[in-house]
Structures are given as C-alpha cells and as structure tokens.
Amino acid sequence: MAVVEHALLPVRAGSEAAFEAAVAEARPLIEASPGFLSLEIRRPTATGQAYLLLVKWRSVADHRDGFRQSDRYRQWRALLHPFYDPMPEVSYFGEPL
Numbered sequence: 094m095a096v097v098e099h100a101l102l103p104v105r106a107g108s109e110a111a112f113e114a115a116v117a118e119a120r121p122l123i124e125a126s127p128g129f130l131s132l133e134i135r136r137p138t139a140t141g142q143a144y145l146l147l148v149k150w151r152s153v154a155d156h157r158d159g160f161r162q163s164d165r166y167r168q169w170r171a172l173l174h175p176f177y178d179p180m181p182e183v184s185y186f187g188e189p190l
Contacts (some may be wrong), residue, residue: 094188095130096150100181101143102134102173109136112144112176119172122165123148128155146181153185 104112116134123132130149137144150156160166174180 097186098148099184100146102181103143104176105178115172119169122169126160
C-alpha cells in the first residue's frame with residue numbers, strides 16, 4: 094500500500110522564482126530516499142496561494158522515520174524551509190477509494 098504526503102506550501106510573496114530554483118536543487122535529495130515513489134509540486138493558479146506538494150511513499154514510516162531522520166532531509170529543509178510563512182502542515186492519505 095502506498096501513501097500520499099500532502100502539504101500546502103505557503104511561499105513568501107516575491108520569492109517564487111527562488112523557491113522553484115531551490116526545489117530543482119532539492120528534488121534529488123528526496124528522490125534518493127528509500128520508499129520514495131514520486132514527487133509532484135504544483136504552482137498556484139493565483140497570486141498569494143500556496144503551492145501544492147504531493148509525494149507518494151511506500152509507507153508513512155518511509156517519510157517520517159526514514160527521510161525526515163536523514164541528512165538528506167536536513168539539506169532539504171535548509172534549501173526550502175526559509176521560503177515558508179507559516180510552516181506547512183503535512184497530512185497523509187491512503188489508497189484511493
């Protein structure tokens with residue numbers, strides 16, 4: 094069973110281009126994680142809206158106990174977290190109905 098990590102990423106206004114460049118740099122960090130299946134980040138359709146993050150993992154533990162406890166996550170956080178205001182909340186979802 095795969096799970097989907099979902100988060101709305103509230104990127105500070107005016108830093109969208111720098112955020113997108115940082116995402117390109119950070120992408121290989123998450124892709125190299127055990128249990129990682131796919132990553133999708135969607136741009137907002139209107140100014141002031143959050144980006145949508147969808148990451149498919151083999152399990153919640155692969156994200157929470159694997160990636161989030163790794164050096165790769167510390168690098169990911171250093172690249173991307175300075176852009177958020179406020180910090181995003183993460184939710185997990187199971188298989189489609």
